[in-house]
Amino acid sequence: MGQLFSDTSKDEDCGELESSFTACFKTNTESKIIPQETIDSIELHLTKGNIQGANSVISAALKNIDNIPINVAVTGESGAGKSSLINALRGVGPEDEDAAEVGVIATTMRRTAYKHPKIQTLTLWDLPGTETVNFPLKDYLEKMKFQEYDFFIIVSATRFTKLDLDLAKAIKFMKKNYYFVRTKVDLDLDNEKKCNPRTFDREKTLQQIRSIYVNAFSQNNMDALKIFLISNNNLSDYDFPFLMDTLVKDLPDQKRYNFMLSLANITEPAIDRKRNSMQQAVWLEACKAGLLATVPVVGILRDDVEKVKEKLNHYRVLFGVDDESLEAMAKDSQVPVEQLKKKIKSPYLLETEGETTLGEMFLKYLEKFTSATGGPLATGLYFRKTYYLEYLFLDTVTEDAKVLLRQI
Incomplete structure (x- = not known):
């Protein structure tokens, strides 16, 4: 993972982290996935440059969300x-x-x-x-x-x-x-x-x-x-x-x-709200794991690939664009499942062409992500490589869910 902060850049990076945190959680009260007092506590730790303290609060919040x-x-x-x-x-x-x-x-x-x-x-x-x-x-x-x-x-x-x-x-x-x-x-x-x-x-x-x-x-x-x-x-x-x-x-x-994740994809605003909630969770997970670092393009290991694939499949399931959901949807709408697959992108998101390496694939997606989205990246916050991809996954499965909703 490497060192989170150099001694000379700690204050600057904490400032970027705090700014990005505020931007990510500056949502309507109805959409927040952690209580305001927890948000205030995390921001206070970040203001003081206390990443470990912030991560501790975040870990407790995520555990509560997962188990309650x-x-x-x-x-x-x-x-x-x-x-x-x-x-x-x-x-x-x-x-x-x-x-x-x-x-x-x-x-x-x-x-x-x-x-x-x-x-x-x-x-x-x-x-x-x-x-x-x-x-x-x-x-x-x-x-x-x-x-x-x-x-x-x-x-x-x-x-x-x-x-x-x-x-x-x-x-x-x-x-x-x-x-x-x-x-x-x-x-x-x-x-x-x-x-x-x-x-x-x-x-x-x-x-x-x-x-x-x-x-x-x-x-x-x-x-x-x-x-x-x-x-x-x-x-x-x-x-x-x-x-x-x-x-x-x-x-x-x-x-x-x-x-929120349990709700059916019955309207596009419902799909967007689901994405917004998951984006907050991804951000929290990134901080919890201590992921503030310059993105290393080299050294993408085999276990990273497997984790990335698992995460993408998890998102596809939650957004109802996984293979099993597509088959059920095709049966209900009486259209070939391959016809539905042709309209979406997430099943093919991690495919590589020819001699393309995973590092090159990652660079391609990173470039696509930074040109298409703002959010934490726009503030100068850098997450570990897999978290760039997670935001890309969210965007892709969200759009896939909307495409399928329009189709049926």
Whole structure:
């Protein structure tokens, strides 16, 4: 790795590091992946030229991000679409091996845990419908371990019930966040259009559905809340993107990163937010490893190559542009998988031509990166060779995800 700083340049390099850190983490509060007090502590260490102190704080923050669990409770009436919503949040199809069963009326009184396939710290809990239990709500809350969840999603499909209201009151009493989701609005719109083809007004119908729930809460002296109207069959339409934005915004900073990575690529802004979060994590990892140094082009070793390949594959998986995701996407959209691969760049990013050495390949990508992006490089901060490539990987898989989103 070599020496981080020479004695003569330590103050100057610390200044560049501090400037780059501030630029990287000068994001909206809703996008930060570490708490402000942690950011302030890192900046203080950098101001004093204490790289080891900064790295210590960063290491603790990254460990917390990697290990802290996120538990989401999905509850509501049976048949409202809870299982479909859980599958949508996990990015799995109804026929996938580990999918929550759709269309099955729950008969068990036990909660069921579903791990996110890519983010192991995220668990979604399917709770039995409150109308299926034969014991008081207080006992229901205790049996379902309500204190363990970060937030609740209350799902409804047809009507607002007193049980929904009582559940919302109980969650509010525990000072937890809850979000009311009205599913199957696509079916409501289809029915309304069939019944009133000449006078059908899509937005008016949606507003009528929303008003039913808002008025019910108001009439029962509950604060007005946002009602998210969604279709589990079409996540990019209706309010699902707004629901995801709200969940991310309301989560604590240290839980925001992994939850952000779990989200489906349903809009281009969602893809950009995922990239922004990962860029912050890459920067933190770079500092943690003590990577402030002039980039050595020579001496790129075999283990470096393997680590670089692993990192690129990891990014492709998180952004849904890996081979397995492409095959599933091709099957769903009924197009050849090779047709999708031709539209993206990340599968071929580390290919070399002829006698090109890895060092020459790295120089080529480094030149491409510095000409196309700003960020830390623009401030004079130098990371170890692999971190230049990681930023390139992020840019590439981000654009690939957008290309595929437009394609499908």
